[in-house]
């Protein structure tokens with residue numbers, strides 16, 4: 001196994017941004033202004049304000065360098081300011097920036113739909129629709145499913161995350177901090193158990209809980225769709241076993257329900273295939289995606305079976321900014337970059353390298369009980385003294401802070417807030433991945 005250095009990285013502490021102007025502000029000064037001006041509900045993981053980002057590195061307003069293992073929460077598979085993406089957006093800026101697609105249409109929207117339809121799994125005709133956020137994509141997938149089936153009920157999963165709007169919060173299966181204080185949520189949303197090998201929840205258990213919902217709560221003929229993340233993101237990078245996805249597909253087919261894959265976090269190549277669900281061989285009726293599809297420009301999509309997508313009538317779908325020309329141009333460039341740089345293969349290689357490094361750290365630290373994920377969507381789960389009954393949210397929080405102090409941006413997640421997840425740009429070099437892993441290892445050594 002490769003040796004991962006565990007020394008605190010001196011280079012990181014010493015490097016200063018050569019682009020920084022001397023009179024620039026401090027993180028502390030900006031935090032004070034932020035606290036006074038911004039609603040506290042908008043959380044902030046690190047008390048850091050960014051001045052510049054490039055590929056998998058960022059520099060803060062004080063000139064301090066960080067390796068970015070968070071990627072703006074899964075948005076930067078192609079890295080900060082990929083030159084092809086910024087060039088495409090600049091070119092688009094010189095043509096037109098907004099017309100509203102429903103008023104005056106433009107070709108990049110249509111081309112993007114054609115290319116995504118061609119990539120989506122399933123041997124059937126597909127159509128697409130663009131929106132702005134992941135939540136909006138999920139909301140629209142539900143609207144389309146209801147229009148097509150004439151049914152209203154939805155089944156989602158414990159630990160799932162689908163967004164912060166009221167419908168998507170209803171689908172979300174984690175109370176704190178997302179749902180607490182914001183209810184009531186829309187009716188007829190039921191949660192089945194998501195499998196969790198670490199806690200002994202099997203695929204059979206998960207399917208049994210779906211059956212229980214259909215017995216106790218709602219008849220199958222009222223269920224419009226089952227909504228599932230192929231790998232739970234905020235829920236802790238829990239991978240849906242392919243068997244679960246196949247059995248859900250069969251259940252949907254048996255009862256006329258639709259299967260919606262929420263690929264907002266898993267999509268755009270993160271897991272080694274453009275959509276994570278491809279790896280199970282299952283074709284969902286509808287797929288939602290957002291985040292990395294445009295390298296940092298806000299756009300989301302619903303892609304699905306043409307006859308289903310066409311269920312809502314003209315005017316039923318859309319939005320003023322939905323599928324903005326700038327974001328469409330960026331998304332087309334991201335697709336080109338994936339093809340030209342073979343980033344799907346790179347996702348597999350990045351994932352393998354991260355996993356090897358994390359296993360090595362886990363060998364030294366018994367608190368790490370699981371290294372898991374799919375492709376380059378990789379996480380570790382942390383327990384007090386390795387005791388599965390004691391998820392260690394406090395150590396996880398300290399670890400994320402310690403890593404940041406040493407120049408590595410990390411994110412936590414999970415139902416018990418004890419999972420550290422890695423969403424590093426796929427364009428990061430091996431050297432940078434190793435440097436990040438070394439900082440992570442050193443942070444564990446310092447704390448655990």
Ligand SMILES: Cc1ncc(COP(=O)(O)O)c(C=O)c1O
Nearest residue numbers: 133134135161162163233264265
């Ligand atoms: C699986 C999934 N669905 C939906 C969303 C919501 O996306 P957004 O924050 O863009 O509304 C997220 C965001 O993290 C997500 O991970």
